[in-house]
Amino acid sequence: MNVLLTGGAGFIGSHLAESLLQDGHKVTIIDKFHPYYDYKRKKEQLDRIFSYANLTFCENDLLDKESCAPIFHQSFDAVFHLAALPGVPYSFEQPLEYVDEDIKATINVLTMAGEAGIPHVLFGSSSSVYGNRDGEMSEDLPIQTVMSPYAAAKVSGEAYAHMYQHVYGFQLTVFRYFTVYGPWGRPDMAIPKFIQANLKGESIDVFGSGTARDYTYIDDIVDGMRLALAHSKGNQIYNIGSGNPITIEELVQTLKEIFPDMKVNHAPFRLGDVKQTWADLTKAKRLLGYEPKHSFEEGLRKTVQWFIRHER
């Protein structure tokens, strides 16, 4: 297939690009190297796939519709829209930047895809849209009560996606990812931060207690997206997670088995953090045959091994 991918220099995007290229798809990436985290890291993420002949890279800003529109008119079979400002805490500092990067840019992608007649739009959303809830989160829950500007922007992105699906008639797939980790993990997230602190012999800061996350290994996330590209199931929202919430205390304990000397500082809860996430995977399993393959212990070990190799 001929696939357009926004945000291909990011953590999830670069893994997806690599997997699509390995499968023999033609991939065009649009990314502007937003400085949310290190440019060097994003460059490295791209460097590892630059040798594929069927990859095209466009350094363009999705907010500049005029420069991007011609790219969309290249007979794509599908567009994955993963470009976004991620992360909860920064969204309180710069809420308007999230309106630009996560809402306005999404409107541009949806309208450019629609105008170009791209038949399938696949949008990267987040489990953050569920807000604070107990128990498993299924796709049909209402999503009006979010906890951060980031989550509000993702809810809005989803709303625009459904609305433009109606206008243009493309097939729409929405992915709600649950806290993703693995090699090349985003440096602002808990697991990469904790591993890096240990490798430097520094103590880790743990915000709050008793929170839990449905940590999902990056390869499982990519599997979910590949399945949705391959199987046409109409307009759908899918949770892509592990279905196995891990408390912050369990995360710290599992890391202590790897880094016995780890020192922990306890800090207050962070504004905007939800208490728990837990993916109900019934729909992704039933419609796509999705099955997460990595246990938390295995995924964490692989992630630590990667950081050790990479940071050396």
Ligand SMILES: Nc1nc2c(ncn2[C@@H]2O[C@H](COP(=O)(O)OP(=O)(O)O[C@H]3O[C@H](CO)[C@@H](O)[C@H](O)[C@@H]3O)[C@@H](O)[C@H]2O)c(=O)[nH]1
């Ligand atoms: N980042 C970070 N998190 C910490 C720390 N200490 C404790 N935590 C806790 O560790 C959990 C995971 O935090 P993150 O790794 O930052 O991920 P997240 O809050 O689940 O949010 C990420 O996942 C979403 C999908 O569910 C993503 O959409 C989003 O991009 C986001 O970064 C949260 O309960 C957070 O409070 C710390 O020092 N740093």
